[in-house]
């Protein structure tokens with residue numbers, strides 16, 4: 001293969017890898033900040049697009065000028081053709097200092113205005129959710145309704161959702177590109193972010209700040225629903241365990257007690273089962289994914305996970321980060337009972 005062909009092949013291979021990264025994730029909207037589906041994201045996009053045009057125009061002008069100068073004034077035998085020297089030319093110096101400064105001020109004013117605008121707490125009929133970043137999943141507390149869930153956030157369409165962002169361990173970053181900008185989630189600090197969706201749909205998000213081994217497996221979904229469906233979901237989440245499920249989960253000789261599940265996980269309604277190290281499992285069956293949005297919630301995936309979570313997703317149980325492995329300690333019968341309980345009995 002000639003060198004030209006080889007480099008063309010390399011470029012095509014590289015580009016196809018990049019394009020392959022934009023695969024189908026099962027959600028309707030793949031993380032695309034250029035496809036705004038809510039007010040905050042749209043305001044950012046409305047600022048970004050004209051600025052991108054300005055940047056492209058400036059960039060093209062500079063590149064064309066550089067190429068022109070390089071070609072026009074290149075060294076040629078017998079042709080000195082030196083350009084006229086302009087060093088110290090006051091008019092030019094002032095001109096090329098002021099022109100970029102004017103462009104920058106023109107861009108800075110709306111940018112700063114939007115930064116303050118987006119930071120403001122929305123008024124009216126809003127939803128408030130406290131988001132806690134954890135290695136490696138997201139906890140959502142619907143404080144007004146008194147329940148906690150994980151990774152999949154339900155929001156009502158057309159209502160601003162004011163998020164309070166906190167971290168339990170290291171720095172994370174909350175980002176749902178179709179709905180809003182990115183906001184860091186920093187231990188010891190409280191940040192806020194407003195998201196809002198124009199239409200029903202499932203919007204993908206991702207932790208956007210490297211936070212350890214399973215950073216790439218710290219995904220999230222925002223599920224925007226019409227008000228009535230959202231309310232129905234909230235009412236369902238508020239219901240604690242009852243009946244057979246409560247009996248199973250509270251049984252002091254049952255698998256949940258024997259494997260110490262409630263040392264890390266909450267089970268609403270079960271006495272003392274309020275730990276927040278791992279996700280609240282009360283309504284796990286109502287979610288479509290688990291483990292930080294890493295796996296679809298299926299019988300097989302859940303089985304593998306409970307058996308040996310660190311084998312499924314890089315974690316550090318030796319440092320008390322993530323779920324331990326039960327591969328040598330859990331019986332098949334217990335595993336069957338736990339999976340059936342988590343998937344069916346709720």
Ligand SMILES: [Cu+2]
Nearest residue numbers: 207209211215
């Ligand atoms: Cu991260």
